[in-house]
Amino acid sequence: MAESAVCPAFQLGRSRYDQGSFLGRLRHFVDIIDPSTLFVSEKQLKDSIKLLDDYRHGTLPSGVSDHQLWEAQKIKQWLNQSHNACVNYANRNATKPTPTSKFLQGYVGAVTSAVSIAVGLNVLIQKANKLSPATRMIIQRLVPFPAVASANICNVGLMRHNELSEGIDVLDNNGNVVGSSKVAARHAIMETAFTRVVLPMPIFVLPPIIMSYLERLRFLQSNRRLLLPIHSIVCLVTFGLSLPVAISLFPQMSQIEVSRLEPEIAMATDCKVVTYNKGL
Numbered sequence: 001m002a003e004s005a006v007c008p009a010f011q012l013g014r015s016r017y018d019q020g021s022f023l024g025r026l027r028h029f030v031d032i033i034d035p036s037t038l039f040v041s042e043k044q045l046k047d048s049i050k051l052l053d054d055y056r057h058g059t060l061p062s063g064v065s066d067h068q069l070w071e072a073q074k075i076k077q078w079l080n081q082s083h084n085a086c087v088n089y090a091n092r093n094a095t096k097p098t099p100t101s102k103f104l105q106g107y108v109g110a111v112t113s114a115v116s117i118a119v120g121l122n123v124l125i126q127k128a129n130k131l132s133p134a135t136r137m138i139i140q141r142l143v144p145f146p147a148v149a150s151a152n153i154c155n156v157g158l159m160r161h162n163e164l165s166e167g168i169d170v171l172d173n174n175g176n177v178v179g180s181s182k183v184a185a186r187h188a189i190m191e192t193a194f195t196r197v198v199l200p201m202p203i204f205v206l207p208p209i210i211m212s213y214l215e216r217l218r219f220l221q222s223n224r225r226l227l228l229p230i231h232s233i234v235c236l237v238t239f240g241l242s243l244p245v246a247i248s249l250f251p252q253m254s255q256i257e258v259s260r261l262e263p264e265i266a267m268a269t270d271c272k273v274v275t276y277n278k279g280l
Contacts, residue, residue, distance in 0.1 A: 167179075181274075
């Protein structure tokens, strides 16, 4: 009884949590990257796949709970995500083809902007004679964040620039394509770029601040060999927390009012709101 009150009814291929809210999306992505799935045995994986197949064919054994079905889907979802995470190409809106030249432009733009900003900030810091050595060191440790953030923005903008010129598909309430919207493409890219700025923020900001404090501890000053493993743990924990938070900021299938889109799209549907794939 308690389990059913907490666990929603199972729906194949759907998320256990409400994707219309930030908290629901956060819980969904935390569930996906759960490190415990790394220790799933081959037998557990096969049992999970069989359980889902039984559910699909209506031959589910009696006594199987919704919680067991959600866990089975989580394990099989992890298998798919492990493969998909290696294919960064799939994280864009794929309704329009992207030439290879755009990826090269994205790479060159990202590297150029990152190096330029990093070098420029370091030069400014070195010339700031009024700053104390400790303050200068902390600021130097924070330099990678604006460099990476700007590189990410350039990367997203350049790699998905064709969406701005051609638009992306927008869907009505029934999932039918209403048309291609440049306005929706602009919103999708801005949301994705903002996510890319937020993602490295904790990674580049928190570890330098935490480590600058820890390095002052007498214990670590006398045991310098522990600095590297502790730094690694701090970075790992920070990244583990920042990833689900960043990608949960906006729903992947976002909505926009038709009145804000192109006139031809407004005339092509009676819907007040349409949906578009923002990408990740």
